[in-house]
Amino acid sequence: MKGGHRSFNLSLSISFAVIFLALVSWLLKVLYSLWWKPKSLERYLKTQGIHGPSYKFMYGNTKDIMELRIKARSRPAIGLSHDIRAHVNPFVYQTMINYGKVFLNWLGPTPELVVMDQKLINEILTNNTGDFQKIINITPSLKLLTNGLPHYDGDKWAKHRRILNPAFHIEKLKQMLPAFITCCDELITKWEEMVSRKGSCELDVAPELQTLSGNAISLAAFGSSFKEGRRILELQKEQFKLFMRGLYSGKSIKSRFIPTKESKRMVEIYEEIRTLFREFIEMRKKSFRTGNTNNNDLLGLLLESNLNEELNYSKSGTLTMDDVIEECKAFYSAGQLTTADLLTWTMIVLSMHPNWQERAREEVLQVIGNKKPSFDDLNHLKIVTIIFYEVLRLYPPTSLVRRTWKTTTKLGDFSLPANTQIMIPLVFVHRDTEQIGDDANEFNPERFSEGISRASKDQASYFPFSGGPRVCIGKNFALLEAKIALTNILQHFSFELSPTYTHSPSSLPTLGPQHGAQIILHKL
Template sequence: MDKSHILSISVAVVGAVWFLVHHLYNSMWFRSERLRRKLWMQGIKGPSPSLIYGNLPEMQKIQLNALTSTPNNADIVAHDYTSSLFPYFVQWRKEYGPIYTYSTGTRQHLYVNQAELVKEMNQCISLDLGKPSYITKRLAPMLGNGILRSNGPLWAQQRKIIAPEFFMDKVKQVMVGLMVESMQPLVRKWEDSIEAQSGVMADIRVDEDLRGFTADVIARACFGSSYSKGREIFSKLRKLQTAISKQSFLFGVPGYGLLPMKKQNEILSLEREIESLIWETVKERESKCKEACSSEKDLLHLILEGALNDQSLGEDSSKRFIVDNCKNIYFAGHESTAVAASWCLMLLALQPEWQSRVRAEVAQVCGGSLPDADSVSRLKTVTMVIQEALRLYPPAAFVSREALEEIQLGNVTIPKGTCLWTLIPTLHRDAEIWGSDANEFKPERFSDGVSKACKYPQAYIPFGVGSRLCLGRNMAMVQLKIVLALIISKFTFSLSTKYRHSPAYRMIVEPGNGVHILIQNI
């Protein structure tokens, strides 16, 4: 075969591949265009997209302008961070209102920040409203096909098995003592730091210590006395989160947010190491699940029992179920709670009067003793502080959904394939819902509960919406109460000069440079 013949074949192959890619892209683009037209016909407008990348170039331009025009005021704690982290959503909301549509390449999105429509999402129990597939695909190394990532009947099956283990009665019965016990080393560490630094005051970065605490709680809850292996898993999961967060989760366009091969290999290696560690633990615990054991069972034991007793799961499927959902519990129960606790302490460091109120309540309710299952439920002031902190700094920035089939929400028909986004911090700062003081830290707004805190209670969604509401919310609230009760009963604190206010979006909204506080014994 001569060179000209080979060249002709090569050209033909390249041409065929190009035609196929071009055809597929155009068909996907026209599908997105049909979705957009269906939304526009209902009066839902938005920025005009370009042919290939949709509104992505405009989003990047707005983001760049926000970075260059925002003054460096890290010493000033301004609670509204949406205009710096998500400036395109803020700008488009001003132009098109609380409901608008935009696209990223072949993905059509519907931005939903209207209280009535969020209420409809809260009441929706349809399995046709699931997690966006293009996002969950990127999270697969961290979450497997567990409850945070799965959709449809598989998700419903997992929820049926897992949800009962996080009901409030079980959290109080099993986990309160464990949480209090896990806080003791942290308190002693801070006391030692005060003694070592001056005997009067210590400058401490609290966010890493709080990660250690929440990791200890989940590791003990899942693994009982084998929590040292759980800590190793946490360390690797944190590295995996850092690697994955290099990708852009808001842009559904091929070629954007792709990682270098070296980083992809790192993700794959960490994924395998984590799964191997979990497999080892599952095998150790599996035999105990088959025995009629009368001793107290840890969380992994209880969930493993549920999986093994589910007749629809085979042996291999039940093990896969456990591995994937251990990853989910670790990430959601560890990282999000630690970040929420960090924001709580940052806000209280600015509010000594609320520290005093919490301290007085803890003394009255607990009477000098450590918190227990009964006293935790009576800490009303602590609850108000946590609710307000979660309003201003919800760890989850978005509620994200995809219409897996055409679905009706209120008077809006959502076409199949449309991705819905609700920006939680914007909803939590809407002056029409919360009043003119929406950007201020005022826990007293929750004195009569969420139902009286704002004009539309359905607009308060720190744990998500609908049937996919965070399963671990009871556990998170109890943990946060114990953290605040024990720390404030032992210490007073204020913000350190090292603190730089820089909320950062890394899968969740966390303090970009940590939380440094000046702490002293009472």
């Protein structure tokens, strides 16, 4: 009996010892990941002259970043200043003052190198070896919202980019001109009816221009399937609202483990959008087989490019049905926000600077008159073009660019450990007085009068659509649509800021006006 007790006690002791050792091992791994490793990296980078706020256990600098951002969002920017750095990213603004153009930040236990040095930026953006890759961090809820080319890297990105490129060639974009004009006519007619009642009208142009951009994408992407395209646009708007609601409430993390009402609805929308896209694609494929198809819209051009890829290479090098669906979804979500934000900020800025609004209108009336613009007409709009360049400099669609690398990598004179992240804050780089000039925080389109390369000392000082191999594939599409829209607006209206407008740029998800864009329209 006693022997049995001893054996039981021995087994119990061994079990407790095993559990204790496992617990100690786990705690040591946690301490290594959340304290020893980050502090070692911090000391290593300091020896190379890279400094920054000290790492804080587990959270890094994320609490400070969020607290400063919440405070900034709770108050408007000062007056109508174009120096929005402290408002859009107060943490980077304060840290830059203390540590300069290159400093270390901590996103939890992950080191992030914030880079505003022109030589280093040029090295990052123009790298063709694959050392600096885009950060691909898609949560389950974000994957339901968007995927496609912007979220790919390596060989997959290269294949998709190669197949998509022909669809965005400038000669192909010319074919979409009638679609853009049709959507602009619809907007102008609506605004004229609103203005005609009193001679002027105040409205928030931000949602109006989002609708315009969404309609243009629907028509340019699907042609005759315009109504169905609008349905997808409505679903994606609902999807985005649900995503943002979950992000701010913290439900996006919980939904990974426990389904919520919002996460279930997001899945339903995801499936409905995919079904609609699949039907469009199957219909268009049938048209291809019979030779009865019109390739003037994006979907037709994409399928044509994919077919050519299959003929010239192999079926394994083409896009699958799922690939095509995700690319169409990405085009919808990214294209709508980018163009809408550009047009919104252009109307706001031209309201702040009426002399430039008048110069742009005079050019439009001289080059185009009151007729519909042709592609060649748009190319002759020099003042309108430099206005867009300057608006993109001050208010780029995305306020930052991120990259990472998998192995120890050289950047300038620095030797950087694997899995370090890089963040390039465009709002800051575009306002570098050493590169742009003393008037870097002022609206001065003349700086682009001799081209983008002459607007700053180093061309790496200006990249509103990113740069290098990963420059935005939809750049020309967005600028063409924006030119047509602004041309039509200038032909029919003058506009000014409403007294109710609050200048408060916000960077989630793209750089837009936090409280809307209240503009007073006047019929010409």
